[in-house]
Amino acid sequence: MATITAAMVKDLRETTGVGMMDCKQALAENQGDMQAAIDWLRKKGLSKAAKKAGRVAAEGLIGAHTAGLKGVLVEVNSETDFVARNEQFQGLVKMVAQVALKVGADIEKIKAAKVGSVTVETAIADAIATIGENMTLRRAASLEVTKGVVSSYVHNAVIEGAGKMGVIVALESTGEADELAHLGRQLAMHVAAANPQALDPAGLDPTIVKREKEVLADKYRQQGKPENVIEKIVESGLKTYYKEVCLLEQAFIHDNAKSVAQAVKEAEGKIGAAVKITGFVRYALGEGIEKQESDFAAEVAAASGRK
Known part of the structure; x- marks a missing residue:
């Protein structure tokens, strides 16, 4: 059996744009023959993903998933907003968020994680090949508490847990769970609307x-x-x-006569214990991605041979 080196996997990945694990498998299946491995990937449909890898993917969905003491956000991008309404893509985003809750926010660990018989990276590549657009798992974040709750809010949700903006907020408390979860959701909605940059001045x-x-x-x-x-x-x-x-000093969107810190303090009465906000994350779809602008009329003119 041919020895598959890291350098060979790297070369195949750079040539095809296909994920590392799939490149390794392709080489193993073809005794290290580079051209045969490329053909193998093409036959699997994975090379279609490589052809689309250069396109700007700035649309897509933010996925949020929480379970008691832990919560995650992921951003999976596509080229067009149309794909965000595709059920296969929506299912992909939910699946990625569920995996992230188990393995953490490291992108490479998420991609390498198995879902059934395939990795997340392969599942993304399969979706690219099927749907016909470039897609990327751009980023992920997680929050966890030892006692309390991590709450979430998704704005402009297209399905439960996935939309154009997502927020998770971690609250540390030994108080009443339902009241704590209610406060957490209110705070997550506040973060979505007010976009704080830090919890307090020390965090800036x-x-x-x-x-x-x-x-x-x-x-x-x-x-x-x-x-x-x-x-x-x-x-x-x-x-x-x-x-x-700063989150704690902002006017609370649900009652702007008080600050967020005052609102949390007031809520402690119903919760029955002290409450501490230990962190928050807010993802807005496509923020920081430079989108390509196109002149549709010029493209049509160029296609018809006119200038």
């Missing part, structure tokens, strides 16, 4: 805080304010900034 990136201070200071220097006054104004301005971007 120091470079962002520094830039905010510099912007405020320069603004008042240009107005001719003295430095000792500027310092006080900047501190006041930062407090306002924290109320905009």
Whole structure:
């Protein structure tokens, strides 16, 4: 039996764009013959995935899945919004989220995990071949508590647990489970709407805080304010900034007369114990992906030979 080296698997993956485990199997099935392995992948339909790998996939769905003390978010992208309405794709996203809940948020571990007789990576490649669009498992996140609950909220859900935006919030508490879950969902909805950048000021990136201070200071220097006054104004301005971007200091969307911290404190009465928000994650579909803009009229003109 031919020896299959890591270098051979790497070369086949770079040539075809097919997943590592499938490349290894292709080489093993064909005694290390590179061309035969390529043909084997083509016959399996996996090479169709490679042909589409260069396309920008910025649509798709966010999947959320929780079970008691743990919750996950995943983002699976496709090229068009139309695919997000495809039942096979929807099932794929739910399956990926369920796997992530078991194996964690590491993308490579999720891809390598088995679902029945195939890996998640193979299942994605099969969906690409069947549906005809590039798809990618872009990212995943998980939260877990030792006592309490992880709650979720999916905005613009197309099916239960999958939509255009997803949020998970982790609450640590020994209190009444149903009341805690209710608060968790309210907080997840708040995070979806208010998009906080951190739990509290200590969680903000120091470079962002520094830039905010510099912007405020320069603004008042240009107005001719003295430095000792500027310092006080900047501190006041930062407090306002924290109320905009820090979860605990934001006005609660369900009752904007109180902050999120105040709302949590008030809810502790019904819950029957102290509540601590230990983390949150918010995924909006396609954020940070540079989408390709196309001029449809120009494409039609080019196809017909006109300029």
